[in-house]
Amino acid sequence: MGSATTRDPVRIEVRGLSKAFGSVQAVSDLGFTVEPASVTGFLGPNGAGKTTTLRMVLGLERPDAGTATFNGAPYASLPEPVKTVGAVLETAFHPARSGRNHLRVYCRAAGLPLSRADEVLTEVGLAEAGGRRAGGYSLGMRQRLALATALLGDPPVLVLDEPANGLDPEGIQWLRGFLRALAHEQGRTVLVSSHLLSEVEQTVDRVVIVGAGRLVREGSIEQLRSGAVGAGMVLVRSPDSVRLAEALRTAGGTVTQEDDGALTVAGTTPAEVGRRAFAAGVELHELRPQTSGLEEIYFELTAGREQFAAHSLGSDTDTEAAR
Amino acid sequence: MIRLVRAEWTKLLTTRVWLGLLLGACAMAGGFAALFTGFAGQTGNNGQSLPGVGTTAYEQAAFGVSARATVLLLILGIIGMTQEYRHRTATPTFLVSPHRGRVVVAKLIAYALAAVPIGLLVVATDVLVVEIYAGARGAAPSLSGDNLGVLAGAWAALVIYAVIGVGVGALLRNQVGAIVGALVYLFVVEGIVFRAIPAIAPVLKWLPGGALDAMTATLNDTDLLEPWQGGLLLLGYGVVAAVAGTLFAVRRDST
Numbered sequence: 001m002g003s004a005t006t007r008d009p010v011r012i013e014v015r016g017l018s019k020a021f022g023s024v025q026a027v028s029d030l031g032f033t034v035e036p037a038s039v040t041g042f043l044g045p046n047g048a049g050k051t052t053t054l055r056m057v058l059g060l061e062r063p064d065a066g067t068a069t070f071n072g073a074p075y076a077s078l079p080e081p082v083k084t085v086g087a088v089l090e091t092a093f094h095p096a097r098s099g100r101n102h103l104r105v106y107c108r109a110a111g112l113p114l115s116r117a118d119e120v121l122t123e124v125g126l127a128e129a130g131g132r133r134a135g136g137y138s139l140g141m142r143q144r145l146a147l148a149t150a151l152l153g154d155p156p157v158l159v160l161d162e163p164a165n166g167l168d169p170e171g172i173q174w175l176r177g178f179l180r181a182l183a184h185e186q187g188r189t190v191l192v193s194s195h196l197l198s199e200v201e202q203t204v205d206r207v208v209i210v211g212a213g214r215l216v217r218e219g220s221i222e223q224l225r226s227g228a229v230g231a232g233m234v235l236v237r238s239p240d241s242v243r244l245a246e247a248l249r250t251a252g253g254t255v256t257q258e259d260d261g262a263l264t265v266a267g268t269t270p271a272e273v274g275r276r277a278f279a280a281g282v283e284l285h286e287l288r289p290q291t292s293g294l295e296e297i298y299f300e301l302t303a304g305r306e307q308f309a310a311h312s313l314g315s316d317t318d319t320e321a322a323r
Numbered sequence: 324m325i326r327l328v329r330a331e332w333t334k335l336l337t338t339r340v341w342l343g344l345l346l347g348a349c350a351m352a353g354g355f356a357a358l359f360t361g362f363a364g365q366t367g368n369n370g371q372s373l374p375g376v377g378t379t380a381y382e383q384a385a386f387g388v389s390a391r392a393t394v395l396l397l398i399l400g401i402i403g404m405t406q407e408y409r410h411r412t413a414t415p416t417f418l419v420s421p422h423r424g425r426v427v428v429a430k431l432i433a434y435a436l437a438a439v440p441i442g443l444l445v446v447a448t449d450v451l452v453v454e455i456y457a458g459a460r461g462a463a464p465s466l467s468g469d470n471l472g473v474l475a476g477a478w479a480a481l482v483i484y485a486v487i488g489v490g491v492g493a494l495l496r497n498q499v500g501a502i503v504g505a506l507v508y509l510f511v512v513e514g515i516v517f518r519a520i521p522a523i524a525p526v527l528k529w530l531p532g533g534a535l536d537a538m539t540a541t542l543n544d545t546d547l548l549e550p551w552q553g554g555l556l557l558l559g560y561g562v563v564a565a566v567a568g569t570l571f572a573v574r575r576d577s578t
Contacts, residue, residue, distance in 0.1 A: 060414065060418070075421060076421040076422070078421075081419065081421060082418070082419050085418075087418055090414050092410055092411030092412060092414070094334075094338060094410045094412060095410065096338040096339065097334075097337045097338055098337070102337075104333055104337070105330050105333045105334050105337070106415060108326060108329045108330035108333050109326055109327055109329075109330035109416070109419040109420065110326070110419050111326045149415055
């Protein structure tokens with residue numbers, strides 16, 4: 001693997017990307033930027049247009065409108081695409097070909113030395129399995145082999161579609177560290193799609209959230225967190241919750257009694273709540289900031305948008321039938 | 324382009340498809356050669372007699388049977404193209420070479436060149452069987468003159484059919500469909516149906532099967548094109564299929 005110092009940063013810019021399949025508008029006027037030296041999560045429910053977008057970014061599908069460029073150049077214009085962008089879209093291999101031979105095919109096609117095949121196998125932890133037929137690989141091994149294929153050209157950009165699918169917890173842990181190292185230590189631009197925020201939450205620096213083919217939110221994970229509904233909420237538990245609630249209300253807080261006996265207080269801090277409780281002489285059993293999880297924000301942002309695919313396909317069928 | 328051609332050879336040699344088809348093609352050529360030699364000079368129940376060992380007709384027919392193995396080279400070419408879709412390796416292939424037409428051209432070149440040694444082995448098997456068996460029956464054919472011409476024609480036909488296979492595969496993309504379709508066309512449509520309709524008989528020589536017959540001597544004494552014309556015509560079919568496939572099928576978005 002190359003060193004970070006020699007790698008030129010590459011920025012992916014997507015502008016006004018649109019694509020329709022028949023009457024289904026898969027992607028609509030989508031625009032976002034993927035920054036170098038960071039891991040960007042490309043998130044959205046199934047059917048939100050993530051894979052279609054990635055296929056257009058990689059020149060595998062022609063957009064109806066818009067552009068996707070790598071430092072200004074579309075994929076098909078890159079002189080050595082494999083040396084600029086490594087991509088994993090499908091984890092499909094010829095079942096009778098060994099993992100090593102699979103990689104050698106693409107070494108040949110890209111004009112890379114065959115020794116790269118063994119180097120990337122080692123990088124992804126498949127050195128031992130390289131000689132075995134890919135048809136016998138587990139789902140996790142296929143993901144690793146697909147990742148190895150993407151790394152062949154030592155590219156400054158990696159585009160990975162659902163790379164955690166089929167990985168066991170240990171594999172996911174490994175992938176997290178691997179992707180962060182690729183971005184932070186080696187300065188690569190990493191774009192990872194997922195339909196589960198929780199899967200990539202600990203990996204990504206930035207997020208691009210799409211729903212129904214449109215951009216819902218773009219920004220750093222901190223920005224997403226600070227926009228959380230639960231920001232400024234404090235959860236407090238006391239054996240004497242009635243008296244505590246009264247004390248907090250007197251101080252001007254909005255207090256809600258939860259089903260399990262806990263209280264949530266809006267527009268305050270744990271320190272403030274603790275001070276009020278101490279002043280009122282109420283015993284506390286639990287006191288913590290209640291930022292609702294990122295997952296909840298994600299659900300809120302994408303709520304009602306996941307039916308998109310099924311709904312539109314249904315209406316498409318209706319139209320067909322009406323003709 | 325040379326990189327893409329070499330990548331195709333790596334793909335071809337890293338699975339065993341080529342070996343199976345090579346052995347099958349050799350067995351087919353050797354088997355037909357043995358049958359032809361074994362029944363040479365005998366009279367069938369329809370009253371027609373096969374030419375005897377030692378006659379020119381026998382020798383040309385026995386050396387021409389190599390061309391029957393063209394069907395296996397056709398399948399080799401079809402598999403070479405359609406495996407990209409069947410095993411969904413088209414995506415990484417097109418990521419390396421975003422210009423899909425170049426991938427098809429690379430496959431045409433790679434399979435034509437790969438078919439050269441394969442075809443040679445098939446023809447050699449035919450020659451070996453004929454020389455030994457016919458020799459045992461009294462007259463080993465000489466490897467000269469028209470006999471060499473027939474062998475060369477069969478060899479060229481084997482190579483050209485691999486090219487046609489790539490073209491057909493590019494056009495149809497579906498592996499099973501392309502193989503079944505090609506076999507049905509060659510053996511049923513052209514082999515039986517067209518031959519049974521007198522009105523079509525004059526155009527038969529312009530079709531792939533007729534052009535193949537033109538490249539080698541056969542027992543059928545119908546009017547045929549010159550061998551070189553047959554070869555060019557077959558090559559034309561392969562190229563047309565590949566161009567049409569590139570324009571209408573391969574460049575279509577694959578999912």
